Amino acid sequence: MPQVFPKALNPIAKVVVLGFPLLLGSAGLTGAAFYRSSYATGVDEILPQPVAFSHAHHVGQLGIDCRYCHTSVENSSSANIPPTKTCMNCHQQIWQGADMLAPVRESYRQDKPIEWNRVHNVPHYVYFNHSIHIAKGVGCVECHGRVDQVNLTKQHATLLMEWCIACHREPEKFLRPRSEVFSMTWTPAKGGVWQPEDFFHADSPEAQTLIGTPRPTTQQELGALLKEQYKVRDRVTLTNCSMCHR
Amino acid sequence: MTPTTPIISPGATITAAPARLPDPLPRIPLVWGPDTYETITHQISRITEKPQPWWWWPAFLITSGLLTGGVLAATYLISTGVGVWGSNNPVNWAFDITNFVFWIGIGHAGTLISAILFLFRQKWRTSINRFSEAMTIFAVICAGVYPGIHVGRFWYAWFMFPLPNANHIFQNFRSALLWDLFAVSTYFTISLIFWYVGLIPDLATLRDRAKSRSRQVIFGLLSLGWRGSTRHWRHYEVAYLMLAGLSTPLVLSVHSVVSFDFATSILPGWHTTIFPPYFVAGAIFGGFAMVLQCMIPARAAYKLHNLVTIKHIDVMCKFLLATGSLVGYAYCMELFIAWYSGNPYEWQTFVNRAWNGDYTWAYWVMMTCNLFIPQVFWIRWCRQTPWFVLLVVTCINVGMWYERFVIIVQSLHHDFLPASWGRYYPTWVDWLQMLGDFGLFFTLTLLFIRFLPMIAMAEVKAVLPMANPHYHYLPADRYLKGEDGRYPTADHALAAAYGPPAPPRTIVPPATEPVPAFIPTPEGTGQPWGAVAEFANAQDLLHAAQAARQHGYTHLDAWTPFYVHGMKEAIGRTRSRLPLFTLAGALTGLAAAVTLQFYLMTYYYPTIVGGKEYRSWEAFVPIFFEMTVLFAGFFTLFALIGLCGLPRLFHPLDAHPTFHRSTQDGFFLTIEATDPRFDVDQTRDFLRSIGGQHVAVIER
Numbered sequence: 001m002p003q004v005f006p007k008a009l010n011p012i013a014k015v016v017v018l019g020f021p022l023l024l025g026s027a028g029l030t031g032a033a034f035y036r037s038s039y040a041t042g043v044d045e046i047l048p049q050p051v052a053f054s055h056a057h058h059v060g061q062l063g064i065d066c067r068y069c070h071t072s073v074e075n076s077s078s079a080n081i082p083p084t085k086t087c088m089n090c091h092q093q094i095w096q097g098a099d100m101l102a103p104v105r106e107s108y109r110q111d112k113p114i115e116w117n118r119v120h121n122v123p124h125y126v127y128f129n130h131s132i133h134i135a136k137g138v139g140c141v142e143c144h145g146r147v148d149q150v151n152l153t154k155q156h157a158t159l160l161m162e163w164c165i166a167c168h169r170e171p172e173k174f175l176r177p178r179s180e181v182f183s184m185t186w187t188p189a190k191g192g193v194w195q196p197e198d199f200f201h202a203d204s205p206e207a208q209t210l211i212g213t214p215r216p217t218t219q220q221e222l223g224a225l226l227k228e229q230y231k232v233r234d235r236v237t238l239t240n241c242s243m244c245h246r
Numbered sequence: 247m248t249p250t251t252p253i254i255s256p257g258a259t260i261t262a263a264p265a266r267l268p269d270p271l272p273r274i275p276l277v278w279g280p281d282t283y284e285t286i287t288h289q290i291s292r293i294t295e296k297p298q299p300w301w302w303w304p305a306f307l308i309t310s311g312l313l314t315g316g317v318l319a320a321t322y323l324i325s326t327g328v329g330v331w332g333s334n335n336p337v338n339w340a341f342d343i344t345n346f347v348f349w350i351g352i353g354h355a356g357t358l359i360s361a362i363l364f365l366f367r368q369k370w371r372t373s374i375n376r377f378s379e380a381m382t383i384f385a386v387i388c389a390g391v392y393p394g395i396h397v398g399r400f401w402y403a404w405f406m407f408p409l410p411n412a413n414h415i416f417q418n419f420r421s422a423l424l425w426d427l428f429a430v431s432t433y434f435t436i437s438l439i440f441w442y443v444g445l446i447p448d449l450a451t452l453r454d455r456a457k458s459r460s461r462q463v464i465f466g467l468l469s470l471g472w473r474g475s476t477r478h479w480r481h482y483e484v485a486y487l488m489l490a491g492l493s494t495p496l497v498l499s500v501h502s503v504v505s506f507d508f509a510t511s512i513l514p515g516w517h518t519t520i521f522p523p524y525f526v527a528g529a530i531f532g533g534f535a536m537v538l539q540c541m542i543p544a545r546a547a548y549k550l551h552n553l554v555t556i557k558h559i560d561v562m563c564k565f566l567l568a569t570g571s572l573v574g575y576a577y578c579m580e581l582f583i584a585w586y587s588g589n590p591y592e593w594q595t596f597v598n599r600a601w602n603g604d605y606t607w608a609y610w611v612m613m614t615c616n617l618f619i620p621q622v623f624w625i626r627w628c629r630q631t632p633w634f635v636l637l638v639v640t641c642i643n644v645g646m647w648y649e650r651f652v653i654i655v656q657s658l659h660h661d662f663l664p665a666s667w668g669r670y671y672p673t674w675v676d677w678l679q680m681l682g683d684f685g686l687f688f689t690l691t692l693l694f695i696r697f698l699p700m701i702a703m704a705e706v707k708a709v710l711p712m713a714n715p716h717y718h719y720l721p722a723d724r725y726l727k728g729e730d731g732r733y734p735t736a737d738h739a740l741a742a743a744y745g746p747p748a749p750p751r752t753i754v755p756p757a758t759e760p761v762p763a764f765i766p767t768p769e770g771t772g773q774p775w776g777a778v779a780e781f782a783n784a785q786d787l788l789h790a791a792q793a794a795r796q797h798g799y800t801h802l803d804a805w806t807p808f809y810v811h812g813m814k815e816a817i818g819r820t821r822s823r824l825p826l827f828t829l830a831g832a833l834t835g836l837a838a839a840v841t842l843q844f845y846l847m848t849y850y851y852p853t854i855v856g857g858k859e860y861r862s863w864e865a866f867v868p869i870f871f872e873m874t875v876l877f878a879g880f881f882t883l884f885a886l887i888g889l890c891g892l893p894r895l896f897h898p899l900d901a902h903p904t905f906h907r908s909t910q911d912g913f914f915l916t917i918e919a920t921d922p923r924f925d926v927d928q929t930r931d932f933l934r935s936i937g938g939q940h941v942a943v944i945e946r
Contacts, residue, residue, distance in 0.1 A: 005463075007896045161415065236852055
C-alpha cells in the first residue's frame with residue numbers, strides 16, 4: 001500500500017489526540033467566560049430611552065435623594081419608576097420649554113406613562129424584594145453602583161445567581177448602618193457616630209448605649225455588629241432555595 | 247471468495263443419537279466451515295465496501311422517516327412545553343420514562359456479551375460482541391434523549407452535570423436521579439471507549455483494504471495508525487481486559503441505579519427491595535431479545551451463517567430462557583410480598599394491577615410475553631429455528647416495554663389518596679416521540695452495518711482452528727464424528743455440514759509487484775529504518791522471532807492481524823504496565839468523587855434535602871463507584887494510545903508492497919536499524935535464512 005499520510009503529520013496527530021482533553025477544557029472555559037461577559041449579562045449596556053435622563057445630574061450634581069423618585073423602595077418589593085408627575089414637580093418650573101423634555105410634557109398632557117426600557121431585569125422566578133434589603137442595611141450602591149456618576153442608566157452588577165449568592169453567604173461584608181443606605185459615598189472608614197435611625201428600636205437599651213458613640217471603622221467589626229443588630233439570618237438560611245425561589 | 251453457506255434444516259442429517267456420548271466429545275469450532283484469515287477479512291470487510299443490497303435503502307428511508315418524526319416531536323415539545331405530552335397529575339412519568347428505562351435496559355446485553363463473557367472466556371462471544379456493543383451504544387443514545395428533553399427546557403440540560411456555573415448551585419448528590427445520570431453517562435462513555443478500542447484493529451484492516459483515497463484517509467485517521475505491531479498488541483490485550491473488568495460491574499450497576507429512581511420512593515408498586523436484581527435480569531433479558539431481533543435478519547441478509555451459527559442463536563435463547571424465568575420469578579415475588587407484607591396500599595396496587603384495574607390488560611400482556619412465551623425455549627427446535635426465534639423475541643421486546651409501562655403508569659395512577667387517582671392518555675406527540683426512538687435506533691444500526699465491520703474480524707481470526715497451534719486436524723470423513731463414525735449430537739452434524747476447518751497456509755502468497763531489496767520512502771533520509779520479512783503463518787513467525795532473538799537481535803517487532811500468544815515474549819517484551827495507569831485512573835476518580843461530593847454537599851453549598859444529614863456518605867457511594875470507573879476508563883484509553891505511541895499515521899513500513907497484509911492475513915518480522923547487530927546486508931540475509939519472504943530493507 002502506498003503512503004497515505006505525509007511524515008510531518010505524525011507529531012501533529014499526537015498533539016491533537018493528546019491535546020483533546022485540553023481542547024475540551026478550554027472550550028468549557030471559553031463558554032464560562034462568555035456567560036459572564038458583559039455581552040451576555042448586559043452589564044454596562046446602555047439601552048435607548050425615550051428621555052436621556054441623567055442620574056449623574058440629578059443625584060450627583062443636584063443631590064436629590066433616591067427616595068424622592070423611587071418612593072416605594074423602603075416599603076415594597078419594587079423600587080418604582082416614578083410617575084411623570086414626579087418629573088413635572090420641578091420641570092413645570094425649570095427647563096419647562098426644553099426640547100429634551102418634550103416626551104415628558106407630552107406624557108403629562110396625555111396622562112400616559114413614559115415607556116422606559118427596563119435596565120435591571122431579574123428573572124421572573126426570582127422573588128427579589130427591595131424593601132428587605134434596605135431594611136437590613138444593604139446600600140443602593142452595592143447593587144446599582146455609583147449612579148451619581150452615571151449619565152445614562154446602565155446595569156452595574158451581573159445579576160447572575162453567583163453574584164446574589166456571594167452576598168447571601170457573607171452578608172456581613174456588605175452591610176452598612178441604616179442611615180447610610182442611600183449614601184453613594186459612604187465607606188466604613190468614615191466612621192461617624194451611631195444615629196438613632198441606625199436601629200430598628202432606637203429606644204432599646206442596647207441602642208441607647210450605642211447612640212452617640214463612634215461606629216467601628218472596619219467593615220469586619222461593623223459588619224459583625226450590624227448582622228447581629230439587624231437580625232440578618234445565618235448563611236444556610238440565607239442561601240436556602242426558597243429564600244429567593246418560591 | 248464467498249464461503250459456502252449450506253442451508254440445512256436443524257436435525258436433518260442426524261442419524262439416531264448414540265446411547266453413550268464419546269468421551270471426549272469432539273469440540274465444535276466456533277466458526278463453521280473452512281474459513282481462513284483471508285476469507286473472514288473479505289467476508290466482513292466486503293459488506294462495508296460494496297453497495298448495499300436492494301432492501302437497505304427502503305429500510306433506511308423508513309427508519310430515517312421515523313427519526314424525523316421523533317425530531318419534529320421533540321422540537322414541538324421544546325418550543326411549546328411539556329404540556330404537549332399526556333403526562334399530568336397523577337401520572338407525571340409516563341411514556342418518557344417508560345421509553346428511557348426500556349432503552350437503557352436494551353443496552354445491557356451488549357455489555358454482558360462484551361465484558362462478562364470475555365472475563366469468563368466464553369469465546370463464542372467474538373462473533374456477536376461488536377454488533378451487541380454497537381446496539382448498547384445506540385440504545386443508550388435513544389435513552390439519553392429523554393433526560394435531555396423531558397423537562398422541556400433542553401437548553402438547561404447541562405444543569406444535570408456538576409459543572410462550575412454562574413448560579414453557584416450544584417446537584418443534590420443524595421438523589422437517585424443524579425446517581426442515574428452518573429450511571430448512564432459513565433455507562434455510555436465506557437461502552438463507547440470499549441467499542442472503539444475493539445474497533446481499532448478492524449478499522450486498520452479496512453484502511454489497508456481501501457482502494458479509494460477518501461476511505462484510506464478516513465479509516466487511517468480512525469485507526470490511529472494501527473498496524474498490528476506486537477509491541478502494541480501487548481498493551482492492547484491488557485487494555486481490553488481492563489475495560490472488560492471495568493464494564494462488568496457496570497452491567498450490574500446501571501440498571502440497579504435506574505431501579506433506585508423508583509425503589510427509593512414511597513409509592514406502592516415502586517417501594518420494594520427486589521427492584522435492583524429484578525431490573526438487571528429484565529435488562530439482560532430485553533437486551534438479548536433486541537440483539538437477536540437485529541442479528542437474525544442481518545445474519546440472513548449478509549449470509550453470516552458460518553460466523554453467527556445456529557449454536558450462537560441457541561445459546562442466546564438459553565440466556566433468554568434463564569433471564570426470562572428470573573424476571574418471571576420477580577413478578578411472582580412482587581405479588582407474594584404485596585400479600586405477605588400485609589400492607590393494604592401495596593396489596594391494593596397489586597390487586598389493581600393484576601386483577602381489576604384499568605391497566606390489567608397491560609399486566610397480562612407483560613406476563614404472557616415475558617414469562618409464558620419464552621418457556622418455548624426449553625425445546626431445541628424453538629431455539630434453533632431463526633424465524634421462530636425472531637417471532638418470540640419480538641414478543642419479548644413488546645413485553646419488556648409493557649413491563650416498564652406497567653411499573654410506571656399503573657403504580658402512579660393509584661397512589662395513597664383516592665381523590666388524586668386518574669388515568670393516563672398518551673397524546674400523538676408521545677407516540678411520535680416513541681416511534682422516533684425506534685427510528686433513531688434502527689437508523690444508527692443501518693449506518694453501522696453500512697460503514698463499520700459488524701463482526702470483530704481480529705477477534706474471530708484468533709479463535710479460528712488455524713490460529714490454534716494445538717488444533718488436531720482429523721481427516722474430512724471423520725470430522726466431528728465419534729469413534730463409531732457417527733455424529734454424537736445434532737449440533738455436531740449441523741456444524742460438520744459446513745465442512746472441516748482449513749489448516750494454516752504454509753507458503754507466503756506472492757506479491758503483486760516485485761519487492762526490491764531496498765525500499766525508499768517519501769521524504770526519506772537515506773538511512774535504513776530496518777529490515778522486514780513476511781512469514782506464512784503465526785507459528786512460523788513465532789519461531790522466526792525466537793531464532794532472531796537467539797541470533798542476538800534485540801530490536802525486534804512482529805506484525806500480526808491478531809494477538810498471537812507467546813509473541814511478546816518471542817520479541818523480548820514483557821507484560822504491559824498499562825494496569826498501573828488504570829489503577830491510577832481509578833484512584834483519581836475515587837478521590838475526585840469523594841472531594842466533589844463532600845466539598846459541595848457539606849461545605850460549598852450545604853442544603854438539607856429529604857431530612858438527610860450533610861455528611862450522609864452512604865448516599866454518595868453510587869457516585870464514588872461511577873466516577874472511579876469513568877476515570878479508570880479514560881486513563882486506560884489514553885494510556886493505550888500513549889504507550890503504543892499512537893497515533894502514528896505515517897510509517898516507513900507502509901512502503902513495503904505486501905505489508906498491508908499485516909492487518910488482514912500476513913505475518914511480518916522486523917529488525918530495526920537501531921539494533922546494535924543490524925547490518926543492511928547481513929540482517930537481510932539472516933531474515934532470508936530463517937525462511938522470510940519478501941525480505942527488504944526500508945528507508946527511514
